[in-house]
Amino acid sequence: MPSQIVSLVVNGEPREFIAAPGMTLLAGLRESLGLTAAKRGCGQGTCGSCTVLVEGQARAACLVAVETVAGLSVSTLEGVATGGELDAVQSSFVDNFATQCGFCTAGMIMVTEALLDRDPDPSEEDVAEAISGNVCRCTGYQPIVIAILDAARRRREERASR
Ligand code: FES
Ligand code: FES
Known part of the structure; x- marks a missing residue:
């Protein structure tokens, strides 16, 4: 399968990047978009350190194939504060x-x-x-x-x- 362009809405902003076959949402956020708050601990869905919200639902980003969330809304810790104010x-x-x-x-x-x-x-x-x-x-x-x-x-x- 060739690489593909994936479009997501991340923290309210439309974002687009090239995803290699098998790329996880976690890798896309960290490596392609530079959003490094979500951490890779176990890489197997058992530690929760990579948790982000997809359409408001908590998901282990290390288990989500990035192409399966194309077009969806993803929220990460980077988008939680407003205008520099912690929530x-x-x-x-x-x-x-x-x-x-x-x-x-x-x-x-x-x-x-x-x-x-x-x-x-x-x-x-x-x-x-x-x-x-x-x-x-x-x-x-x-x-x-x-x-x-x-x-x-x-x-x-x-x-x-x-
Ligand atoms: S890195 Fe542990 S659940 Fe994703
Ligand atoms: S793992 Fe160190 S603060 Fe939770």
Whole structure:
């Protein structure tokens, strides 16, 4: 199969690049578009460090063949902040010390964005379930769970004040 031009909407912007046969979405984002927030950990769909959103759904980008998402909308950590301002999830991760080495953080934040988009008031069990596919070797998870619950509260307050 020859290389092909793939068009996606990434963080709201139309993007196009040449994809070699078998290229993953993760490789396309990192190597062709220079969006390196999503990380390659296991490369097998089991660590969550490469998580991005495709049409709002959390997906392991290392398992997605890039041609299968042609024309779709992809969101990465690079598109989360607005005008240099961290969003509620990002600032909550910082304030609650939910990141140490940072390797898992982009994936954790994207999984959280998807969770809070579908459930603005998740329980601790909902949070644990949402991040169950994301491995963190540093934090012991509890600061991440606390940060996600705090982010949910911040988002609800932001919305209520509009
Ligand atoms: S690198 Fe994709 S799930 Fe681990
Ligand atoms: S902060 Fe190091 S792997 Fe999660």
